[in-house]
Amino acid sequence: METRPSSSSSSLSPATNLDLDRLKALKLLGKGATGTVFLVHDSVSDSSVSSPFALKLVDKSSSSSSLRRARWEIQILRRLSDDTNTNPFLPKLLGSSESPDFIAWALPYCSGGDLNVLRQRQNDGVFSSSVIKFYLTEIVCALDHLHTMGIAYRDLKPENILLQESGHVTLTDFDLSCSLAKPTRPEFYLSDPEPDPIHKRSLSLFRQKKKKKTKSARVNPITRRRLSFSGGERSNSFVGTDEYISPEVIRGDGHDFAVDWWALGVLTYEMMYGETPFKGRCKKETFRNVLMKEPELAGKPSDLTDLIRRLLVKDPVKRLGFRRGAAEIKEHAFFKGVRWDLLTEVLRPPFIPLRDDGELTGKVTAESGFGVKEYFEKLRTPPPLPLTHECSENNPFVDF
Numbered sequence: 469m470e471t472r473p474s475s476s477s478s479s480l481s482p483a484t485n486l487d488l489d490r491l492k493a494l495k496l497l498g499k500g501a502t503g504t505v506f507l508v509h510d511s512v513s514d515s516s517v518s519s520p521f522a523l524k525l526v527d528k529s530s531s532s533s534s535l536r537r538a539r540w541e542i543q544i545l546r547r548l549s550d551d552t553n554t555n556p557f558l559p560k561l562l563g564s565s566e567s568p569d570f571i572a573w574a575l576p577y578c579s580g581g582d583l584n585v586l587r588q589r590q591n592d593g594v595f596s597s598s599v600i601k602f603y604l605t606e607i608v609c610a611l612d613h614l615h616t617m618g619i620a621y622r623d624l625k626p627e628n629i630l631l632q633e634s635g636h637v638t639l640t641d642f643d644l645s646c647s648l649a650k651p652t653r654p655e656f657y658l659s660d661p662e663p664d665p666i667h668k669r670s671l672s673l674f675r676q677k678k679k680k681k682t683k684s685a686r687v688n689p690i691t692r693r694r695l696s697f698s699g700g701e702r703s704n705s706f707v708g709t710d711e712y713i714s715p716e717v718i719r720g721d722g723h724d725f726a727v728d729w730w731a732l733g734v735l736t737y738e739m740m741y742g743e744t745p746f747k748g749r750c751k752k753e754t755f756r757n758v759l760m761k762e763p764e765l766a767g768k769p770s771d772l773t774d775l776i777r778r779l780l781v782k783d784p785v786k787r788l789g790f791r792r793g794a795a796e797i798k799e800h801a802f803f804k805g806v807r808w809d810l811l812t813e814v815l816r817p818p819f820i821p822l823r824d825d826g827e828l829t830g831k832v833t834a835e836s837g838f839g840v841k842e843y844f845e846k847l848r849t850p851p852p853l854p855l856t857h858e859c860s861e862n863n864p865f866v867d868f
């Protein structure tokens with residue numbers, strides 16, 4: 469069986485300026501905090517009928533921070549699509565556009581859904597050690613690649629790990645990532661920059677009752693201050709998803725690439741035990757657990773539990789991966805025997821998505837689907853007002 473990650477057969481390229489009027493949506497793939505994602509095909513070009521792609525759209529009536537994040541994500545994807553920067557476990561930008569109403573960009577379609585859904589479908593909601601090893605190797609490679617480019621991902625969680633048609637992973641959602649200068653000496657990390665006063669208040673901020681209700685923390689990243697997308701070797705932004713957020717981000721100490729290794733520890737724990745290690749009854753308790761509680765590693769100690777323990781070290785300086793990056797993680801006993809240079813050729817993915825969407829796309833004709841612009845127009849149109857006679861409470865004539 470073919471197990472290499474599939475590259476999109478679409479004729480689009482990162483430089484393609486998408487024409488939204490030509491694109492027809494076959495289905496809604498998902499809605500996030502920032503954007504709406506559709507499976508689309510180009511109704512004019514024949515080639516994309518057989519190879520539809522994912523289109524992410526951000527409505528320009530969204531908040532200015534959403535728009536800033538969308539433009540940032542496109543920038544990152546553009547960098548990842550440069551011939552010298554591609555990686556089999558990271559997406560390639562297929563095209564983008566900005567109109568007065570929308571920011572839109574196209575990505576290869578991942579038909580296998582996300583790792584969270586896949587885990588929940590397993591017996592007891594957990595993966596076996598060999599399945600965990602498979603996914604971790606690919607995720608470590610993707611993070612290694614991003615870090616080498618000076619990008620801290622900062623939003624690792626199962627919902628952001630998509631499965632390609634081949635069963636290999638693709639990391640998605642780069643709007644919370646940031647550029648950090650690669651340190652020339654590890655000692656650089658030992659001296660904290662002058663803490664921003666806003667961050668001194670980060671803990672007290674989350675203690676305050678929030679006026680606005682947020683949606684599920686699992687899907688809604690926290691961004692407490694204006695995002696700084698590029699900077700020095702550390703960032704002070706308060707970003708991430710509650711259960712995956714690292715102690716240094718909560719403390720507002722400034723953070724670096726090690727936040728991704730912390731999140732890798734949380735992810736590995738969740739894949740092994742079916743729940744995250746620090747989840748509390750509320751945000752406050754979760755953050756307290758992240759800062760104070762040691763993860764409970766039930767069962768017989770193993771290389772896998774040892775890996776989790778070393779990744780979930782509260783002090784980033786002592787965390788696995790801090791000093792020498794991904795190399796330290798690759799050397800851990802859990803990965804003994806892994807041929808890191810041959811991942812896409814040697815390892816057979818444990819789950820290959822069923823081709824149910826193939827059926828869908830197989831039936832696609834140039835006319836199939838609905839216009840993405842129309843979708844948003846319908847959302848904006850208010851529902852018709854009820855007729856007076858239907859409103860029995862206030863209608864004095866209703867009994868006549």
Ligand SMILES: Nc1ncnc2c1ncn2[C@@H]1O[C@H](COP(=O)(O)OP(=O)(O)OP(=O)(O)O)[C@@H](O)[C@H]1O
Nearest residue numbers: 497498499500501502503505522576577578641687
């Ligand atoms: N390339 C893709 N192929 C298939 N489905 C996708 C693809 N990209 C995104 N999706 C689906 O769309 C959903 C929303 O996408 P995404 O997470 O990128 O949006 P977002 O607005 O940035 O979300 P978040 O709230 O995490 O910031 C994802 O959970 C996933 O189910």
